[in-house]
């Protein structure tokens with residue numbers, strides 16, 4: 001156990017975020033890594049080393065959290081890094097981006113504040129890089145087996161690293177011009193700077209993983225040929241088919257899907273564009289969708305200096321405390337303020353805009369918050385040039401989401417971003433048709449308990465098989481599918497498999 005009295009004597013402390021006025025003027029990460037280090041060992045010392053560590057159960061990777069908390073408390077960073085990398089290929093990604101279901105399951109949460117598990121994780125990962133402990137681990141010998149991984153998101157990269165390290169020759173095919181999937185073109189720079197990704201990719205290259213970008217399997221390369229030329233093929237192509245908003249006026253210019261908007265901002269940061277062709281600068285912006293993708297749009301809109309912004313959520317305002325039907329250790333739906341929401345609130349407080357009087361129309365919602373809950377869009381209105389001018393919304397009752405009479409509002413909008421989630425893998429693409437892949441009714445690639453599709457030699461991992469999820473699940477999928485592929489090729493495996501294809505988050 002780390003510090004036997006740590007949880008009694010040390011209050012939870014999270015690292016300071018940079019001041020809002022500073023961070024909305026640049027694209028760097030909201031947290032500065034260094035601000036974490038003076039406090040992290042004491043924070044790790046709050047871990048109670050429970051007999052049954054529920055945090056460990058709640059983490060899809062099965063990260064050995066109490067072990068590394070103890071090691072960090074004792075300042076044995078090298079052993080902590082070794083223990084962390086034993087279960088997680090990319091802890092610097094999850095330590096920055098994971099919503100941390102482990103913290104909701106921490107036993108301390110029952111009557112106190114949880115251990116700052118995610119911050120301890122990122123501190124160990126960053127320290128491992130600084131101390132040269134995250135060096136390449138090439139295989140001792142080669143198996144002579146050739147494996148194609150299609151897609152370079154976290155699932156594909158985790159699988160490729162695992163399979164390379166046990167000696168297979170792995171080629172990752174990626175249709176985009178750069179590697180990383182949604183880590184590269186989706187997740188904004190202010191949540192994770194891309195040099196973290198590039199550093200891991202360099203490590204993977206040094207270990208022997210081969211990468212081919214700008215190759216769409218099923219279009220540039222016949223998918224059947226890829227299957228014929230490899231001993232196994234792992235599809236990790238994500239679930240990028242977005243949900244549409246079918247209301248009058250949807251065809252107007254200025255209404256974009258979040259995933260049409262966010263990658264352009266990523267490209268500006270990569271240096272491909274000097275400015276985004278879809279910028280929020282000087283515009284009244286409405287983000288439709290209350291999830292994390294909507295929050296990413298919000299942070300991006302703020303950094304592009306919008307005139308005003310409102311985010312609509314069809315769901316009711318969540319409570320501050322765990323609802324009864326989501327008891328500990330379940331990850332609860334509660335009112336959360338992301339760094340992007342914090343930024344928007346503070347800008348509103350400083351009078352950059354007035355969310356309560358957006359376009360002269362009072363909007364309900366928690367004080368200072370730019371989110372409007374229980375709100376549904378029923379049409380858009382355009383100007384004479386066919387460009388969106390306003391959005392018409394209506395309040396909905398929480399249970400059946402039926403429109404409530406007398407709650408209609410019109411809010412000005414010259415830019416509308418749709419962040420309504422995703423409906424599975426792309427259906428009408430060459431990959432699906434050439435291989436004859438079976439998709440279920442939610443659009444996920446059908447697979448069995450060994451991550452195998454119905455097509456001989458072809459496996460599937462990540463969002464493509466599970467549906468849009470989280471990076472921690474994608475890495476767990478990649479690791480487990482790698483174990484399944486290795487076992488299928490060689491008859492046995494030493495690779496860990498943290499989850500099954502049907503594993504789901506903890507539920508009550």
Ligand SMILES: Cc1cc2nc3c(=O)[nH]c(=O)nc-3n(C[C@H](O)[C@H](O)[C@H](O)COP(=O)(O)OP(=O)(O)OC[C@H]3O[C@@H](n4cnc5c(N)ncnc54)[C@H](O)[C@@H]3O)c2cc1C
Pocket residue numbers: 097098099150151152153154155156173174175176180181182183186187191215216217218236237238239240262292293296431461462463464468469470471472474
């Ligand atoms: C905007 C946004 C923000 C998010 N933020 C977070 C977050 O903060 N934290 C979190 O935990 N999760 C987040 N998620 C979810 C997370 O990013 C995904 O669950 C995760 O990236 C899925 O990984 P994957 O490897 O399965 O697929 P992806 O990351 O989608 O990668 C799939 C890759 O396959 C490639 N590809 C597709 N078809 C082909 C083909 N035929 N040939 C070659 N290549 C192909 C694609 O170009 C892509 O690069 C976010 C999602 C979005 C959309």
Ligand code: SF4
Pocket residue numbers: 058059060061063065094095098099100101102103117118121472
């Ligand atoms: S990957 Fe996520 S769930 Fe697992 S320990 Fe890290 S923050 Fe917690």
